[in-house]
Amino acid sequence: MAIEKIWVLADVVDGKASSGGLELLTAARGFGSTVDAVVWGQGAASSAAALGSHGAGRVLAVSDLGGGLAGPPVAAALAERINGGEAPDAILASSSYDCRDIIGRLSAKLDRPVISNIVGIEKEGDGLVTQHAIFGGTQIARARFTGQAPGLFIVRPKTFAAEESGGGSAEVVELSAGDLGATGGAKVLDRHVEEREGPTLDEAAVVVSGGRGLGGAEGYAMIEELAKLLNGAAGASRAIVDAGWVPYSHQVGQTGKTVKPTVYIACGISGATQHMVGMKGSKNIVAINKDAEAPIFSIADLGVVGDVHKVLPKLIDAVKAKK
Amino acid sequence: MNVVVCVKQIPDPAAPGQLDPGTKTLKREGKLILDDSDAYGVEMALRLAEKAGGGEVTLVSMAPNGETSGLRTALAMGAAKAILVSDDTLAGSDALGTAKVLAAAIKRTEFDLVVAATESTDGYTGTTPAQMAELLGLPAVTFAKSVDVGDGKVKVNRQTEAGYDEVECPLPALVTVTAGVVEPRYPSFKGIMAARSKPVEQLTVSDLGLSADEVGAKGARQEVVDVAPAEERKAGEKITDEGDAHERVVAFLAELKLI
Ligand SMILES: Cc1cc2nc3c(=O)[nH]c(=O)nc-3n(C[C@H](O)[C@H](O)[C@H](O)COP(=O)(O)OP(=O)(O)OC[C@H]3O[C@@H](n4cnc5c(N)ncnc54)[C@H](O)[C@@H]3O)c2cc1C
Ligand SMILES: Nc1ncnc2c1ncn2[C@@H]1O[C@H](COP(=O)(O)O)[C@@H](O)[C@H]1O
Numbered sequence: 001m002a003i004e005k006i007w008v009l010a011d012v013v014d015g016k017a018s019s020g021g022l023e024l025l026t027a028a029r030g031f032g033s034t035v036d037a038v039v040w041g042q043g044a045a046s047s048a049a050a051l052g053s054h055g056a057g058r059v060l061a062v063s064d065l066g067g068g069l070a071g072p073p074v075a076a077a078l079a080e081r082i083n084g085g086e087a088p089d090a091i092l093a094s095s096s097y098d099c100r101d102i103i104g105r106l107s108a109k110l111d112r113p114v115i116s117n118i119v120g121i122e123k124e125g126d127g128l129v130t131q132h133a134i135f136g137g138t139q140i141a142r143a144r145f146t147g148q149a150p151g152l153f154i155v156r157p158k159t160f161a162a163e164e165s166g167g168g169s170a171e172v173v174e175l176s177a178g179d180l181g182a183t184g185g186a187k188v189l190d191r192h193v194e195e196r197e198g199p200t201l202d203e204a205a206v207v208v209s210g211g212r213g214l215g216g217a218e219g220y221a222m223i224e225e226l227a228k229l230l231n232g233a234a235g236a237s238r239a240i241v242d243a244g245w246v247p248y249s250h251q252v253g254q255t256g257k258t259v260k261p262t263v264y265i266a267c268g269i270s271g272a273t274q275h276m277v278g279m280k281g282s283k284n285i286v287a288i289n290k291d292a293e294a295p296i297f298s299i300a301d302l303g304v305v306g307d308v309h310k311v312l313p314k315l316i317d318a319v320k321a322k323k
Numbered sequence: 324m325n326v327v328v329c330v331k332q333i334p335d336p337a338a339p340g341q342l343d344p345g346t347k348t349l350k351r352e353g354k355l356i357l358d359d360s361d362a363y364g365v366e367m368a369l370r371l372a373e374k375a376g377g378g379e380v381t382l383v384s385m386a387p388n389g390e391t392s393g394l395r396t397a398l399a400m401g402a403a404k405a406i407l408v409s410d411d412t413l414a415g416s417d418a419l420g421t422a423k424v425l426a427a428a429i430k431r432t433e434f435d436l437v438v439a440a441t442e443s444t445d446g447y448t449g450t451t452p453a454q455m456a457e458l459l460g461l462p463a464v465t466f467a468k469s470v471d472v473g474d475g476k477v478k479v480n481r482q483t484e485a486g487y488d489e490v491e492c493p494l495p496a497l498v499t500v501t502a503g504v505v506e507p508r509y510p511s512f513k514g515i516m517a518a519r520s521k522p523v524e525q526l527t528v529s530d531l532g533l534s535a536d537e538v539g540a541k542g543a544r545q546e547v548v549d550v551a552p553a554e555e556r557k558a559g560e561k562i563t564d565e566g567d568a569h570e571r572v573v574a575f576l577a578e579l580k581l582i
Contacts, residue, residue: 100465
């Protein structure tokens with residue numbers, strides 16, 4: 001079975017196609033001849049220009065979620081299309097919250113397994129061979145889906161770089177979900193947008209991250225200040241997210257975000273494999289840690305053995321002085 | 324209110340994993356422990372049942388070799404009973420196969436709410452819960468940062484890319500909780516003693532009316548081609564701070580034209 005037709009699930013946040021979808025559209029162009037983007041939610045179709053310029057021929061939009069979450073209506077609309085004879089050969093999705101809900105439901109509806117946690121895809125012969133990081137990213141397993149099309153693939157963010165194809169705005173095709181029965185019961189009453197200045201972790205050229213070495217929640221203010229000065233984003237280790245110093249949205253690593261900035265500055269982070277798997281693709285890595293033996297130094301281009309409470313305030317002042 | 328909690332029993336994450344050289348899948352031998360991620364779900368379920376003024380917390384787990392040590396930990400925290408599905412034909416199951424097994428086991432119980440974690444520590448696919456919800460015909464609210472139950476509804480603050488959504492959903496429903504949603508209690512000595520005599524019902528695949536073709540390695544429909552070491556990153560320059568290390572960092576950032 002050749003891979004020709006591919007659907008890419010693309011989250012649209014605040015009217016903007018998120019980087020995860022654009023990365024996968026870029027990759028899909030290399031695997032298939034026809035690539036469509038799937039979007040959901042009110043106003044999501046307005047991203048057709050951005051999606052088209054990254055390779056989507058059409059935008060399949062489930063605009064009306066009936067006030068509910070994306071999983072049930074989008075999965076139902078896609079399943080109907082697929083069972084109606086318009087099945088793609090593969091469906092690619094990022095590991096975003098909505099994508100996991102949609103793909104999970106679709107998997108159960110179609111009785112297809114989900115190939116998850118993909119960190120690389122190659123086209124080999126007639127099919128796609130996927131790469132998976134195992135043992136904290138020290139080994140890469142390559143696997144092949146042997147079932148009936150469409151294969152369902154969930155890809156880790158930043159596996160591919162988003163590049164424009166020069167394509168025009170994509171044609172929008174509205175899909176509807178039909179009756180969801182009990183599964184559509186969850187309703188969104190209100191949305192809260194966390195205030196954020198500057199770029200997101202996904203987009204930032206500079207990511208400054210803090211760990212337990214900061215000593216307490218107050219210490220994180222230095223991370224935020226330095227990130228802001230460098231026009232970057234502030235990240236965190238899981239240890240300080242679990243400790244409640246910062247929200248989960250800052251977490252970098254296996255169970256958090258994957259980042260690949262121009263420079264990643266790790267402050268008071270030991271360098272556990274589960275943290276490193278989320279940042280070791282960064283172009284440059286700077287680490288500040290008072291323990292000369294900290295594992296983070298093994299991947300740092302510039303390692304500073306020192307106390308974050310001494311180095312960071314001086315670094316902040318020096319960057320301010322340069323501005 | 325009756326709550327079912329899915330709890331995965333996993334090899335100790337601190338111990339290095341090993342691949343089975345034959346099947347190239349993860350070896351699951353030796354003692355298993357309660358996945359930390361699910362300790363949050365157990366705690367949440369206990370609190371919701373207490374708050375509702377009654378009802379039971381039932382654990383559901385799929386694990387090899389009749390393994391119950393992780394279940395005993397959760398029973399010691401206060402869950403009333405457990406269902407364990409253990410069967411040799413389940414080796415190599417993927418998330419969908421697991422979801423089929425768990426959904427079939429959950430169907431045998433009377434529940435108002437099903438709780439799972441957003442993702443397991445060892446598999447971290449994060450799709451099992453949505454697959455279960457679909458198989459059970461239930462609404463689901465995933466990635467909960469907080470959960471409350473009242474008036475036959477569950478109210479959840481659900482993590483989103485931009486912040487969080489306030490979501491309301493009629494029961495019965497499935498909810499997945501993120502790490503840190505509540506502080507899991509430590510089992511008391513009394514709890515540990517009591518857990519020893521709490522009922523654990525052991526079931527096989529055929530007890531659930533499933534066939535070996537749908538679950539296990541066959542259901543996964545995936546073959547491992549090969550396994551190779553990942554590309555390694557090398558260490559660069561390392562300096563010790565003598566009060567001026569920040570200057571080297573500034574120079575490094577300036578070279579990259581970031582300042
Ligand atoms: C399944 C699983 C998934 C996980 N997922 C993630 C994930 O996504 N992201 C993640 O980050 N972790 C994850 N972890 C946790 C991970 O294993 C580590 O526990 C965590 O990354 C440690 O965080 P830390 O480096 O902040 O803390 P620690 O390991 O405690 O390190 C603190 C460091 O700070 C240094 N330090 C202390 N004081 C100072 C000072 N004054 N100045 C400078 N340095 C100082 C210490 O030398 C030490 O190296 C996961 C774990 C598991 C089992
Ligand atoms: N074998 C299992 N037994 C019980 N619960 C499980 C099992 N596998 C997955 N789950 C539940 O589903 C969640 C998500 O798992 P995963 O899809 O592996 O990331 C877990 O955190 C558990 O709550």
